[in-house]
Amino acid sequence: MKIGELAQAAQCTVETVRYYEKEGLLEEPARTSANYRSYGAAHVERLRFIRNCRALDMTHGEIRALLVLMEQPARDCSGVNQLLDEHIAHVDTRIAELTQLKQQLDELRRRCQHEQAMNACGILKGLASMGPESRQEKHTHLG
Secondary structure, three states, X not given: OXXXXXXXXXXXOHHHHHHHHHOOOOOOOXXXXXXXXXXXXXXXXXXXXXXXXXXXXXXXXXXXXXXXXXXXXXXXXXXXXXXXXXXXXXXXXXHHHHHHHHHXXXXXXXXXXXXXXXXXXXXXXXXXXXXXXXXXXXXOOOO
């Protein structure tokens, strides 16, 4: 199949296919005599796998690691379990960061309960007076 057909089968764009090829997540296909890319069922399966991982917010590094593990079918799946456990920990950290972010936003919103002149806006004053300690450092793999 051609690249457009692969993209349609995996419900993504041609640009997404090219991007994953460039990133080394999707193997480059053979070429026809007319120099068209020629994809097969294995490409569809791998592209769907990659897209499913991305839907779970996995990084390219995590996906690459899973693909390497998949290429060793005789091994046990402890590496997959460990990778997923680490990803869950990253998600937990991100949830905590987002919860703290929401609290900061809620606090800012409480500073301005009604419409008033811009120079009296509590939100703008709060944003202007925030120090570096108010901005939290991110600790997840997403940075």
